[in-house]
Amino acid sequence: MTSTTAGSCLCGTVQFQISGEFEAFFLCHCKRCRKDTGSAHAANLFSATAKLNWVSGQDSVRTYRVPETRHEKSFCVKCGSALPGVQSVGILAVPAGSLDGAIDIRPNAHICISSRAEWDEHLENIPKLDGLPG
Numbered sequence: 001m002t003s004t005t006a007g008s009c010l011c012g013t014v015q016f017q018i019s020g021e022f023e024a025f026f027l028c029h030c031k032r033c034r035k036d037t038g039s040a041h042a043a044n045l046f047s048a049t050a051k052l053n054w055v056s057g058q059d060s061v062r063t064y065r066v067p068e069t070r071h072e073k074s075f076c077v078k079c080g081s082a083l084p085g086v087q088s089v090g091i092l093a094v095p096a097g098s099l100d101g102a103i104d105i106r107p108n109a110h111i112c113i114s115s116r117a118e119w120d121e122h123l124e125n126i127p128k129l130d131g132l133p134g
């Protein structure tokens, strides 16, 4: 049996389904991933075998590739949300935050940790709030 996971962008224009299994899940702290996400790290799932099906909004998906690198980012032109894409090397990359359904894979590793932001240290030790700061 093949598992199917649904996902979408922030504005809801783009909806997709991933059919199949993910082989890897990496949290990448490299400078490109930090720029790309605006955050401490990217959180991407990878699969060489899973299939990506666009349910809606495929014409609103754009892919930017950093010249002369393998770094690619697919996103919704209306809201800028990160979206899945098949990389030039043929591997499907899926931003974990774009998924709406639960997944049963846990991150395999933090990668490019030597490139992390200077504030990205011992983040597990800072206060955790259930909601917004009061």
Ligand SMILES: [Zn+2]
Pocket: 009, 010, 011, 012, 013, 014, 076, 077, 078, 079, 080, 081
């Ligand atoms: Zn959108």
Ligand SMILES: [Zn+2]
Pocket: 028, 029, 030, 031, 032, 033, 034, 042, 112
């Ligand atoms: Zn990276």
